[in-house]
Amino acid sequence: MGLDFSVLGGFWGLLLQGTLWTVAITVLAGVLSYIGGVLFAVVALYAPAVIRWPFRLFEALFMGTPLLLQLFLIYFGLIQIGIDLPAFVAGVIGLGLHFAVYNSELIQAAILAVDKGQTEAARTIGLSRWQALRHVVIPQAVRAVIPPIGNNMIALLKDSALVSVIGVAELTLSAQQAISRTFRPFEFYLAAAVLYYIVNLGMEAVQRRIERRIAASR
Amino acid sequence: MDFELIRTVFPFFLKAAWVTVLLSVLTAILGLICGSLGAAARLSRSRVLRFLGAAYVSVFRGTPALIQLFLLYFGGPQIGIQLDAFQAGVIGLGVNAGAYMTETIRGAIIAVDRGQTEAARTIGMSRWQAMRHVILPQAMRLMIRPLGVNINALIKATALVAPISVVELTYTAQRYIGSTYRPFEMFLLAGILYLIIILSVGRVVGWLDRKARIA
Numbered sequence: 001m002g003l004d005f006s007v008l009g010g011f012w013g014l015l016l017q018g019t020l021w022t023v024a025i026t027v028l029a030g031v032l033s034y035i036g037g038v039l040f041a042v043v044a045l046y047a048p049a050v051i052r053w054p055f056r057l058f059e060a061l062f063m064g065t066p067l068l069l070q071l072f073l074i075y076f077g078l079i080q081i082g083i084d085l086p087a088f089v090a091g092v093i094g095l096g097l098h099f100a101v102y103n104s105e106l107i108q109a110a111i112l113a114v115d116k117g118q119t120e121a122a123r124t125i126g127l128s129r130w131q132a133l134r135h136v137v138i139p140q141a142v143r144a145v146i147p148p149i150g151n152n153m154i155a156l157l158k159d160s161a162l163v164s165v166i167g168v169a170e171l172t173l174s175a176q177q178a179i180s181r182t183f184r185p186f187e188f189y190l191a192a193a194v195l196y197y198i199v200n201l202g203m204e205a206v207q208r209r210i211e212r213r214i215a216a217s218r
Numbered sequence: 219m220d221f222e223l224i225r226t227v228f229p230f231f232l233k234a235a236w237v238t239v240l241l242s243v244l245t246a247i248l249g250l251i252c253g254s255l256g257a258a259a260r261l262s263r264s265r266v267l268r269f270l271g272a273a274y275v276s277v278f279r280g281t282p283a284l285i286q287l288f289l290l291y292f293g294g295p296q297i298g299i300q301l302d303a304f305q306a307g308v309i310g311l312g313v314n315a316g317a318y319m320t321e322t323i324r325g326a327i328i329a330v331d332r333g334q335t336e337a338a339r340t341i342g343m344s345r346w347q348a349m350r351h352v353i354l355p356q357a358m359r360l361m362i363r364p365l366g367v368n369i370n371a372l373i374k375a376t377a378l379v380a381p382i383s384v385v386e387l388t389y390t391a392q393r394y395i396g397s398t399y400r401p402f403e404m405f406l407l408a409g410i411l412y413l414i415i416i417l418s419v420g421r422v423v424g425w426l427d428r429k430a431r432i433a
Contacts, residue, residue, distance in 0.1 A: 065408070
């Protein structure tokens with residue numbers, strides 16, 4: 001069976017729709033992972049030991065296991081405790097949590113890197129410990145960490161293909177739907193790869209722009 | 219927590235963990251080979267080779283590993299490549315890991331001071347001799363830890379062969395989640411085995427790194 005790329009013709013709509021869903025999942029999970037990363041970082045650094053240690057264990061478990069396994073846990077685990085989420089929501093939560101743990105590592109390092117004098121100055125002018133953290137330290141840490149988080153977001157785009165396995169209709173699943181009708185895996189997976197690559201190039205361009213702007217504002 | 223159930227399924231998880239280890243080792247070996255070739259191409263004097271090296275890195279890092287794997291396994295037969303799921307897993311994941319390793323190896327080589335090459339060339343070494351006797355021994359030390367990070371990622375990426383039905387840890391966990399309705403226990407079991415594998419590899423990498431620093 002040779003290759004015949006004309007079979008793609010009738011399915012561009014489906015593939016483009018899948019691409020849009022992939023972008024939507026990446027953006028939603030990306031925002032979730034950023035907010036989650038800040039929260040996790042604060043918990044990992046400042047929560048009382050009773051919360052901090054179990055949390056560190058959760059972090060180790062999430063950083064040391066494959067995303068696919070975590071997606072199965074979240075999708076089937078939530079069903080088991082009676083929460084039947086649509087696959088799309090479970091996928092966004094799974095991706096978001098996974099990358100929140102990675103972002104948290106970056107944000108923790110950034111928080112610790114903010115000069116101690118900043119906290120001392122804030123405390124001197126009468127801010128509480130929490131206020132100093134909230135208004136002085138975190139805003140600086142969150143900015144410092146944007147470039148490495150950009151790399152995580154590009155990784156997130158590629159890992160979003162995994163949510164096809166729990167049935168989220170994004171680009172990979174769209175390609176599979178087309179394949180089940182045409183029996184042409186090579187053509188459609190290649191087309192999907194090209195579409196992912198284009199979105200990836202777009203994200204890299206956006207990342208470079210943001211990094212330039214940050215560099216200029218310093 | 220149902221310990222009786224965990225005891226019953228544990229042998230199956232152990233067997234699956236062994237498949238994950240085997241997959242990881244073979245993938246890492248292929249990744250290192252592809253990474254070395256990729257780095258050599260990217261640092262070559264030939265413009266064509268440099269372009270091919272850069273294209274390899276860009277394409278394989280710019281698209282999902284899952285898609286690359288599906289393209290090879292399901293699409294391969296259309297262009298005359300017949301592989302079983304395990305072989306496709308090793309080749310697909312190995313070539314993918316090689317793209318990341320290319321950048322790690324190249325980074326370590328260009329981190330060695332340029333003056334070293336110039337000095338070696340001045341005392342009459344050829345370009346290749348300078349690379350072989352002066353640059354690589356130093357670059358080797360620099361690349362151990364970052365390659366360890368690549369291998370850590372690669373071990374987790376072996377889970378991607380679960381959708382093409384290779385019976386490794388994630389596939390086994392998924393199967394038992396489906397048949398026992400005990401997602402947390404199965405996740406914990408597979409998770410601990412993954413952690414053991416990853417921490418052991420971390421130990422080996424740390425040991426190699428210390429040895430290289432003493433030498």
